[in-house]
Amino acid sequence: MEKKIILKQITIGSAQNGEENILTLTSPFMDCRLKGVFTPEGLGSHIKHLMSIRDVADLTNRADQATIPTKFSIHYTINCKKVSALLNWFYTDLYISPETTFLGQLRYDHAYYFSLELPTASTICFKQLSLEKTKIHLTINHLTNHIKRLVRLNFSSEKLNWNKKIQTDHLALQLLIDKNTFTMSNTLSCQPHHSTLSLKCSGTLMQDAIYIDLLPSCLKTHGKIWTIQTEQTSVISKTAIDIGNLSIASGNEGLFIGGKLSESTDNPLHCTIRNLTVDHFLEAVQGAGTMDAQLLAYLRKGHFITTGTLSLKECTIKNHPIGSFTTKVDWDSSENKLTLGGMLQKAGQQLLQVHGYYYPEKQQDNLNISVGFNKMDLYLLNPLVTSVCSEIKGEINGNFQVTGSLNEPKLNGKATIDKGQLKINYLNTLYQVTGEIKANQNVLYINQLYLQDAQKGHAHLSGTIGIQNGFPLMLSGKVEQLHLLNTSQSDNIDFYGNIYASGTVQIQGPIKDVIIHMHAKTHKGTFTIITHDKENIENTTQLVRFIYNKEHKPSNQLSIKDPYQDKAAVKLILGLTILPNVKTKVLFGSYNSNDMIQGTGEGNIQLEIGTNRKPYLLGNYRFKSGTCTVSVYNLIQKTFTITPNSQVTFNGYPQEGIVDIKATYKQMAFIADPSEERNDKESVQVEISLSAYGKLVNPSIIYGIRFPLKSVNAQINTKLEECYSQALLDKNYLNKQILSLLIAKKVYDVKNINGWDALSASINDLIAQQIQNWTNIEIETDLDINAWKKNEETHPLQKTKIKVSYLFLSNHLKLSSAFGRYSNLFNDWEISYQISKAHNMSFKLYQQPIENIGEKIELFGISLSYTKQFW
Template structure:
């Protein structure tokens, strides 16, 4: 037996006692292979006494195929005189499927034997089926077997089998289905992504089973569900003419009184090249019925299909000709997870679907024009050659569970192409992103799927990532993207998350069939925020300055960053003066607006980090403290204190317990406020931004008229510190008059933003007028102005633009050119 293999040695131990007429045999074989079947942990326990033989056989698992297996098999046999009792158990009591079968074999004096199946239980898909009565199976002469009384039932469901298994045409075997639920077949169909529903009734008759088999059937399936979609009632009649090797088949599907499918024709058993001769008529058929044929490429089929098709050729290579009509047919491209709707007519010639100017729509009113072919000559692996000219079309809609390399939602205009068979598909997308596109690129190894909603790259550090089967096996994806400022980008690292907008030209994202991912291109950051986090506890938001860059040259984790971000806080600057060994020339305790500038350079995942300080309302402070702040150690220590504690460190050795307690309070408070702000920003209020930094510092921004009018306002308490638990220091307990009010309105007179009108209402913070402020209290100043902005790369370009415009204004208009009229005379005059 060349197909039988035993990779590991087995062990058997036997004992024989002639005086007592006893014998025992015990053995174990770890693995047995027979062809594609694999038997695991075969254990045999045999004992013999006088006229009694007992054998117990067990296996931990039997692999029938790569995906089909049976667990926990136990077979018990007792042979005494002319009778054999047996019990077969499969799987365990907690399994979805289970068998507990009892039987008796009686051996006759001639060559016949009688098999009785005793009342037994079978569990299929957690449904208990009962073999209630004795089933008689007689093994007769001339290779004939008779089955009587086989009835398997589950409630009202019944499957009955009666008749003969033999080579004779007159011996028939009848199989009767009564209220059989199609959902019981899920164990067989789920590997193909098919979930059935409905009930099956009818009868099938087979004859000459062991020679030239023949059959006829009359089956009805009512209220069929295919993947939870109602497709109707089915009636199937079939008759096998074994003499002529011809099967006549007729299938009808009715849904709500309408015949949605009519299939009729012949199947030639002996003609291998032209087995099929069928005509298929479909009328408003539910598209889900095609799911088994296309589920490798598309999913979530919906809508309806009509068709008039002729099917010839063989089962391996059917030839399909005719017409298809797609009626609001919905589908999702598996590799991109993008849902589309199609409504058009198609032509099928020699199993090739020809697509001409088909209109594809997404769920957000984006449109794509499709051209190309789909070759169905290999139904199990169709060949796609399709291009899509997209206008604001959804190009990507994947989630973390779909692909761990990157995922996301993107709207784009450009050209999409799909080329190759479904198991080796190449997808190229060259497009510019449109409004509503959001990218998430997490480069932190410990990120979780629930945090990010869009395009993501997951660190290749295998020690920190859970292994998962690649979902892009055999697929190559190439993105060539142009990104504008309407696209929101989120990049997450171990030290924080960057969220902002910017521009990029020819940003390349590539993933090959082996799952290797590369990014190439420069991303220029216009604005946004950077959320600094530590140990998932400290959370601080920095505002990003315009002009930052991120450059990818291959490995996404090896990108280079050049970024400046600002953290603003109002705090007492006297502590900073004391740390520098200086006295505040303004005197007294005053809250000042301080900007801690975070500088990130070199590696994106392990950047060089530095800090700087700005005092926007009183720049003289930076000059006075220049010597102290020029020291990198001083800058970093004060930045850390300001970021974590919201105030400067004095450097005079304050009580450590108080420092730690203050740090914990402020860290907890701002962590909570940042999470509240993130929640608000993710709501449906798109034109309003709310930023609560502490109990005594909050701001809001309102954008109107397509962002041309922007209103900004803030409240902050200038009289108190940042103590979270100081009952007199927050907005809920302080007098409103104690709060400083800032307001600014900005209107873009021109759409490009070069000419802007601004109005502001702010507290007066001038150093020169500090004494007057102390005498009169807090003073406010109104400001109104026009701002014109013109960008240039050099001073010579600036001068050239000015004088070019002046020459245009001074140039005199040329007099109009008059052309004398030419009189023509007709030859007939």
């Protein structure tokens, strides 16, 4: 494939400052500046000279070096701008962050000297390694003469990512090469997990091999200190790697490696593992166990061959016992194949058996392995599908055959699932599972997989699951009175419920992007839809928030990416036909409001929910019966009875739904006899109507009143008709009347107000004037209103006192003020603070009016009280 780089503009500048020359190059890719004593012709001669000697080992003995290049000295600065395109032309997996600046020096004075420095932290990425905030300082004396060469390297990086699986925090490397000897010091750490690897060594560089002596080194991790040492010098050559008995040990745990890795079977490389705790290596699947192993390794025609035995004892996953696994690998020299054997045992029973062959010298069809399951615990699958399913249990029995090659394996066989169980996280429903699975050429065929819930609802699924290319699913089936949804408000703040349904289901797509289609009729259950304020739409994106019910201890290990971490995106499309025996609840207005519509009815709703998706609803729901609970004028909450055929229509996000509700509230209220001769009161029935229309998040609500039953008193009937007529014409009068009916349970009468009624009316007038200002304000429930009435027959207004209190700071701070009976808001007030409830300590600041022989006196005081119980 031909690669091209198009350079539209480049600027080259040249200048001279005394004996020094300055050469600059400016382009969209990078800027380069050379400063020193040099000439372009001299640089060209040095390049030719270096190319002519690049393959010669002993450069000092060449006879054709009669002409020595002229001396030069250059200080260079390279500023990388958009250099990625240029780098990819040479090496596709190399990346250097923009605005990275390299600087250094190159000179020749009978010998070459080179230096490179990256003083400002930058990011450098290769195919399998990325280094962030990297700094480099490199100097090389006698660049082309290995006999006199002197190399100093200081390298540091604050964060490394190895093959996108292992991440560490800090790397510090120092390397010194003096002629043919070297010393190296390396520190690798992961500060959040308190892990540090300190590795030091020295050695000799020879033409045929590298000799390495390991200096005292250690690894600190997971609260343990591991000593790293060798008994002999290790040698790396072109034909073999000879390890001088390396030991990595901590207490009774250890890893021991020695011998030679080569084509020869004499003294092969051997590895012994003793009592190695593997909990931290298996933390990605929350596994635990202890490993022992005896392994041999050597090369055979370029293939790496390993034989020996390995065992994992007392394995667990999420504290669930799995058993002990042992495996053995031998080399069959007569047929040039590896024989494989292994088993998983638990409580003396073989749950899993593996045996077969591997032919490393064959290019195709080099695998032939049989796997048998005997009551194998399906709990092992839990870590593999954590975001889709959980609580997987049961047993699997059957046999599978793995053929083909390591690169293209082929799976065939069949098995049955007995006593199975799984929980679908996005529905929060638990099912019992039984059925048969067949495998043919890497495709799992499922025929009549049976699911059943705790209420005997069931489903049958059939279809296929691919085991390659993202594990694509294609399943379909029927459900009959199945527990379809079992979520609460803690799972999903937008839509939750407990629904049983019958219909069809289809599951398709790769395991990490599954789409579940379902068309069903709901038979019983409840569900709730919550609307949010518009500004909160972006925060309602998750279907279910999962909380694992076991305590997770903080991990101290290196940050290892979970290879089974399933970041699946599941989309659920539910086409629901809701029948009248399903209870429906819709919470509207502010999320913290208790205003709601609930009842039963019929509807067809399509609901789309999923991972990182906002719920989306389409359809209509019509109430047959139910209630509508609203905060009337945001002051007092009342529950109205819904009129049949009231409805909610959805056409997008829940808060964009349109409500069209009509409801009534009935109660008894007192009305005074209009006759001046009598001072009687009569109880009459009042019906307050409500009509709500508009978006669920903030519907427009209109109230009305009527008196459905007539009184035997004609004058009272006339008065009620006047109230009804005036309420139709005067909105302010209607507001006052409704507040009077709901709060005081009295019919508001502007023509007959005295005493307590006058005071009540003034309060209603004050509130009525502020209704429009308060409609969008949530009134706290910590508001207390106390009234005292004495001797209603004599001067009722003068004998009445109203005290209003407001509580703050979890009821510790209380502000009070009173008016009526010689008091007003400014001369009768109190501020009290409860310092300690346990010791009954409180502080009070107050002012009160005092009546003293016709004279009004105001008392101001401060008090501190402390109460202690002695017995």
